[in-house]
Amino acid sequence: MSVVPVLPSDDSAPATRFTTADGLQISPSLDAFIKSSLPASISPENFYFCLNDLVVNIEPRIRTALITRDEIQSQIDDYHRKNPGPIDAAKYEAFLQSINYLFPVPESVTVSTSGVDEEIATIPGPQLVVPVNNARFALNAANARWGSLYSCLYGTDVFGPPIKGPYDASRGSQVTSWVRKWLDDVLPLEEESHAQVTSYECEGGEMKPKMKQGKFLGTRETTTAKHFLLENNGLKIEIVVDKTTEVGKADTAGVSDVLVESAISTILDFEDSVAAVDADDKVEAYRNWRGLMVGDLESKFMKGEKEVTRTLNANKTFVGPAGESLEIRSRSLLLVRNVGHLMTTPSVLDKSGNEIGEGLLDAVMSVALAKFDLEKEARLAKNSPENSVYIVKPKMHGPEEVKIACETFDIVERHFGLPSNTVKLGIMDEERRTSTNLKACIAAASSRVAFINTGFLDRTGDEIHTSMEAGPFVRKKNMKAQPWITAYENRNVDIGLACGFTGKAQIGKGMWAMPDLLGKMLEEKIGHPRAGANCAWVPSPTAATLHATHYHRVDALKRQGEIAEGGNRSTLQQLLTIPVIEDPSVWTAEEKIEEIENSAQGILGYAVRWVDQGIGCSKVPDINNVGLMEDRATCRISSQLLANWLHHKVVTEEEVLTAMKKMAEVVDRQNAGDDKYEPLAPSFDGIAWRAACDLALKGRTQPSGYTEPILHLARLEKKQQQSLKLK
Ligand SMILES: CC(=O)SCCNC(=O)CCNC(=O)[C@H](O)C(C)(C)COP(=O)(O)OP(=O)(O)OC[C@H]1O[C@@H](n2cnc3c(N)ncnc32)[C@H](O)[C@@H]1OP(=O)(O)O
Numbered sequence: 001m002s003v004v005p006v007l008p009s010d011d012s013a014p015a016t017r018f019t020t021a022d023g024l025q026i027s028p029s030l031d032a033f034i035k036s037s038l039p040a041s042i043s044p045e046n047f048y049f050c051l052n053d054l055v056v057n058i059e060p061r062i063r064t065a066l067i068t069r070d071e072i073q074s075q076i077d078d079y080h081r082k083n084p085g086p087i088d089a090a091k092y093e094a095f096l097q098s099i100n101y102l103f104p105v106p107e108s109v110t111v112s113t114s115g116v117d118e119e120i121a122t123i124p125g126p127q128l129v130v131p132v133n134n135a136r137f138a139l140n141a142a143n144a145r146w147g148s149l150y151s152c153l154y155g156t157d158v159f160g161p162p163i164k165g166p167y168d169a170s171r172g173s174q175v176t177s178w179v180r181k182w183l184d185d186v187l188p189l190e191e192e193s194h195a196q197v198t199s200y201e202c203e204g205g206e207m208k209p210k211m212k213q214g215k216f217l218g219t220r221e222t223t224t225a226k227h228f229l230l231e232n233n234g235l236k237i238e239i240v241v242d243k244t245t246e247v248g249k250a251d252t253a254g255v256s257d258v259l260v261e262s263a264i265s266t267i268l269d270f271e272d273s274v275a276a277v278d279a280d281d282k283v284e285a286y287r288n289w290r291g292l293m294v295g296d297l298e299s300k301f302m303k304g305e306k307e308v309t310r311t312l313n314a315n316k317t318f319v320g321p322a323g324e325s326l327e328i329r330s331r332s333l334l335l336v337r338n339v340g341h342l343m344t345t346p347s348v349l350d351k352s353g354n355e356i357g358e359g360l361l362d363a364v365m366s367v368a369l370a371k372f373d374l375e376k377e378a379r380l381a382k383n384s385p386e387n388s389v390y391i392v393k394p395k396m397h398g399p400e401e402v403k404i405a406c407e408t409f410d411i412v413e414r415h416f417g418l419p420s421n422t423v424k425l426g427i428m429d430e431e432r433r434t435s436t437n438l439k440a441c442i443a444a445a446s447s448r449v450a451f452i453n454t455g456f457l458d459r460t461g462d463e464i465h466t467s468m469e470a471g472p473f474v475r476k477k478n479m480k481a482q483p484w485i486t487a488y489e490n491r492n493v494d495i496g497l498a499c500g501f502t503g504k505a506q507i508g509k510g511m512w513a514m515p516d517l518l519g520k521m522l523e524e525k526i527g528h529p530r531a532g533a534n535c536a537w538v539p540s541p542t543a544a545t546l547h548a549t550h551y552h553r554v555d556a557l558k559r560q561g562e563i564a565e566g567g568n569r570s571t572l573q574q575l576l577t578i579p580v581i582e583d584p585s586v587w588t589a590e591e592k593i594e595e596i597e598n599s600a601q602g603i604l605g606y607a608v609r610w611v612d613q614g615i616g617c618s619k620v621p622d623i624n625n626v627g628l629m630e631d632r633a634t635c636r637i638s639s640q641l642l643a644n645w646l647h648h649k650v651v652t653e654e655e656v657l658t659a660m661k662k663m664a665e666v667v668d669r670q671n672a673g674d675d676k677y678e679p680l681a682p683s684f685d686g687i688a689w690r691a692a693c694d695l696a697l698k699g700r701t702q703p704s705g706y707t708e709p710i711l712h713l714a715r716l717e718k719k720q721q722q723s724l725k726l727k
């Protein structure tokens, strides 16, 4: 059975809810938002009519799909119990076919998605992800289309530990040398190195000195600076000459900065980086999405001593080679990630008083609010000049669930008078039954799919959960070296290419989850375009700017052509190779303790902020003090690993609890500077502590090993406790 939490509280008792003509009961804050915030072309009645259509026609199918997930899982569990020891690959595959875990592979699939914006179809580059409920971050992300390469190299660990204080000329010269060398590699000049240039000029519609490769697109001038706009592999670069700045003064050509197109697209996340458990939380998130679609979102905050007001950047205007005016996009193309099929929301109850699927509410709201954008007149003022709405759907298990998502959007489009397939679907390839049936999943969405992405974090969690009974899993740090993950990454690209994604849709790769180790990212993440991805996830605008340099070095679309020519690189059998070990006694007692402490720290550091403060994505130091991006997917891995080791008696419950207590004290110390923080130790009886222990000890019985049910219940309880304290 799926654990769909029976939620104890909401912003109102049912009696105060608004009841629609169809009997849906809506929380007051959500109803107020709906009645005040939709575009004029969608009346609240129209909105509710659409939502009810989904509740009547899609919700039962979601419930059935969730039951199917559980039935399949128990059959797989039984198989492993009855077939202990090394897996017989042929027998295992035949079994998976017999239970419809594996679908027949469609012969030939060609995606026919149309109206896809160039940021998705033809401009390879970084994809930023941002929690939608944080307006300050969300605006920053939308504006992260452009970033300063000088600042990002100077301010991070690329040339050693980040430095603070006055400008360090020696670090500055490392930065400028690196950038000149990079420019020589990606935009070489005909006769000299960028390092030798004494002056950049525009003459006769060309840049002087002349480039051997790449395009000169135009210039723009401010009172002190001249910007030269260049393009390579579809990505733009601005060389900024400003001799009034400290950096420009010291440079022979007066170059004060090099700006690069960075976050070509951004996902506004309603899912794993967000803690939204009731109507108030959902409304806050929807309000931000609305502000981005209308274009009037604003965030005021203190940065140091200064009050900052952040809004969306305006496009930039250049003068083209023939003197023509050239408008260049300054904002990232925005996508939205809805929640998956599992969770329900207390903000809307159906006519029998049951919570409705949260994903259904997300679907209707995402599209309704995106209509503000679709209805704008000026093409370049729109988020989507091609009039599309991009919705990423996570955690789908196989093609039947993809079909449910597509039919959800069919209904929403019909109710809101939008052309079919206005909604473009992003399929997260992050559950095992989706990777194993990827081609069938793409076929199920062939006219609306605009991306597939290897969400390897969730996928690792599902790898463990699906084969929980097969044996003890390898340590987390060894997971990336396992055959299944190579097969997963290769097959995702190979299948995307075989289905005709090049030039039409994104084949994306996963998140860089070490937000402060950007020097390492600069070395390693070039592997993503080399592996055939035309976008890959980054956790911050700074990471986007640095990762953008990779797409100048690697022509991702050309690389896709080469890979497609080479044929399939991995087999289903490799993908189905379960990373368990025969004999856990190979691990020393110290190794086992290190592993459980590592997971315990991640779970505690994440859960305590989620439950107590409603923060859905955190940077949590690991046991080596490296700050890791923790979200629900990374938490799922830790929870599943502990559950697996407990189940196979690699460690005892007592050992896990001892590790949890020890790491709780570490987490308390790490958060000592946060005045909103409530320590876990020494009482070990808070709601967050309990939730963290449940995540560690009850992972095996959670639906697909997800962390949402435990986290949601705990956060709701905490909110109730906090509101009682206020009364
Ligand atoms: C498995 C998956 O599903 S991955 C997808 C989900 N994950 C994400 O969405 C990760 C998004 N990233 C984040 O939330 C954050 O970068 C974290 C939590 C990892 C680190 O946050 P912090 O510790 O606050 O970052 P840090 O102090 O280094 O930087 C903060 C600054 O960077 C900016 N920033 C950091 N991340 C982002 C982002 N994703 N988008 C926009 N701006 C960002 C902030 O706006 C802030 O700048 P400001 O002061 O000018 O507003």
Ligand SMILES: O=CC(=O)O
Pocket (backbone or CB within 6 Å): 272, 394, 428, 430, 454, 455, 456, 457, 458, 459, 510, 511, 633
């Ligand atoms: O959503 C991304 C993942 O890795 O999981």
Ligand SMILES: [Mg+2]
Pocket (backbone or CB within 6 Å): 272, 394, 428, 430, 455, 457, 458, 459, 633
């Ligand atoms: Mg995920």
